[in-house]
Amino acid sequence: MALATSKKYLIDAQKNKYAICGFNIHNLETLKAAVSVAEEKKSPVILQATPGTIKFAGVNYLANMAKTASDEYNIPIVMHLDHCEDFDMIIQCLRAGFTSIMVDSSKLDLKENINMVKKVVEAAHAVGVPVEAELGVIGGTEDDLIVDEKSAVYTDPEAAVDFVDKTKVDSLAIAIGTAHGVYKGDPKLDFERLKKIRSMVDIPLVLHGASGVPDESIKKCIEFGINKINIATELKIPFSNGIKEFFKDSSNENDPRKFLKPGIKMMKDVIRQKIDLAGSANKVFI
Ligand code: 13P
16 A cells, blocks of 8 residues: 555544554664564554654655555555754655655744744645644754753643644644653653643644653553654664674674664564554554
8 A cells, every 4th residue: 555644543543542653763674673563563653764864864765665665564654754854855755755744843933933834734735744843842862953951841732722723733742851862760751731732732742752761651641642652762772782682692794684683673572562552553444
C-alpha cells in the first residue's frame, strides 16, 4: 500500500486513548527494524527523520525506503519530518513524498511561530499532508537543536487553544517537562498542565523526548491525553551497544551484514517494548 498520513491514526489514538510511536530512524537498518516490529505487533508506525538525518541519508533515499517498506509490510507506515525549522526543506520533503511534517518554529515569538506554522499548513494541506507544530519549548539536545534547561518553556493551555485555532495545525507537541536526549534524573512531568491542555484542545497531542521517561509516567501521559510518543535516544543506545558488544569478541570483523545485526536485534527489542507501552498493537485499520 501507499505510505499513510498520520492524521486518521492519531485521531483514532485520541478517540481510544492510546499513542502511536514516532521512531527516529537513520538508515535502512533502523527503518527496517521499526517497520518489521510494527508489522509483528500489527501496529501503525511513524518513521521520523530530523533535518540532520535528511542531510546524512538524503531526502529521496529516505522517502523511497519508506515507500518500499509500505509496499512490503502490511501496516500503515507514515514518513514524518521531525523538528524542521527550514521552509525549503519542508517543501523538499513534501515533494519527495513524506506524509507528515513537523514544523518547529517554537523558538520564535508567538506571532512569528503562528505565521510560520500557517504557511507550512497551507503548503502541506494542499497536498493532503498533516502538520505537527510545537508550542512551548522542549529542552535538551537533538542533533543541532540544543535547548538548555533555562530556555525550556512549558506550554500555556490558553495559548495552545489560540495557536491551534489560528494555525489549523493537525497535532500539537507540548512541553510538560520532557527533554530530548539522556536525562540526569527522572524527569518531573507536569501532568496537571497536560490534563488542562487536553481538556481545552481537541487535536492529537505529542510527547517529545520520551526516551528515559519511566514507563509509569508514559502510561499516565497516555491516560491524560498524549497520542504520539517520540523516541530517538532510546533506540540509538541499543543499536550502538549491540555493535559495541559484537566488536568486543570479534574485533577483526569487517562485514557490516554481520556487525550491524546485534545492533538491529537490540533496537528491535526496545521497539517491541515501546509499542506495547504505547498501546498501539493490533490498532491497524485501513
Ligand atoms: P528522545 O531522543 O529524547 O527520545 O527524543 C526524541 C524526540 O522527541 C524526537 O522528536
